[in-house]
Amino acid sequence: MFFRARPPQVATPAAPRAPLRATLPDGGTVEVRCVENRRVRGLRLTVTERGVRLTMPPRTSERRALAFVQEHAGWLAGQLRHTFDGVEPLQVGTSTTLPLRGVDVPLAWREGRFLRVELEEAGIAATLPPALDARRVRKAFADFYLAQARADVGRWLPKYLPSLPRAPRDVSIRPLTSLWGSLAPDGRMRLDLALVIAPPAAFEYVLVHELCHLIQANHSSAFWDEVERRYPDWEAQRDLLRTRGRPIKAALRAACDTPAG
Structure with missing residues (x-):
């Protein structure tokens, strides 16, 4: 047969x-x-x-x-x-502010040999070579946001690690469509790049939320007890992201037009 x-x-x-x-x-x-x-x-x-x-x-x-x-x-x-409403697309060479960590930061444009976007004491400085493709400029702003987000996570993460059973396997930060963060069963963490535009307290709450899934892989009362123990202000930050989430994500897309995954 x-x-x-x-x-x-x-x-x-x-x-x-x-x-x-x-x-x-x-x-x-x-x-x-x-x-x-x-x-x-x-x-x-x-x-x-x-x-x-x-x-x-x-x-x-x-x-x-x-x-x-x-x-x-x-x-x-x-x-x-x-x-x-209030979300302004980035106009290369003319925009005067850029959203970052819950506020509009002054943005200055300069001419130079190399493309750079940097945070300085007075605000954000973007250095542009002549005749540069706008897509490369937006990519530079996306890279700037990523560097700032990584700096925030690097500053917050060490204070929470001692109370966890293990560290996350790795932390990736990129635009996400519907989520603010996730933790895979193998310990890989994803965080939404748009969080760097939100107030820092909201960003830190999402980080704590995902870290607590290393202890409780659910949203039970025991999970929320772990969040409360580490971040007592979590409810206010969760509510902020629920009410202002779409404008925050829209602001990231307007600034660097980065597709979400």
Whole structure:
């Protein structure tokens, strides 16, 4: 007896849908990215730092999709205000401030031979060679944020390690879409780069939160007791991230346009 192997069935990805252009109550318009998903039955509208997304079942008509978005235009306008009001895209050579650690820090532009973004006593200084590609400049600002975030973690981590069963295997800092941090079963920790834009107390709370998962790999009352023991102000910082999370993430994207993972 033998069995004939069948070729693996590979799902054909749905063709990308063209974005919709919705009209807001004030007369302005917004682009809505459309995503088909076979696992959803209804239509779902979400707003993140990356913009507006409509998730829908396959073969949903454009007419129905647009009608759904327009039906929720008032809600959509409020979500856009919450996420993007006060968030200014970085204008290379002209922006005068940069968000960092909960405040807008003065930003000065200089000419020089080498591309650098540095924190000085008076603020942030960006040195630009002539005729430099804007993408490289934004990458330099992303690297600047990463260096600042690593410095913060390096300053806070030593005071918590003695009370832990072990140190995290490693700590990576990069833009995250929906999370502020995570701890894998093997001890690898991820932290959202946008936390360096939040007030430092909120950033430190997230670090403590993930470290406590080395003791309790859950969100039980015992876990929160461990957090409370190390960071009594944790509830205020958690609430701040819940209410201001999207604007903070949007500010990072506006400053360096770094894709989240």
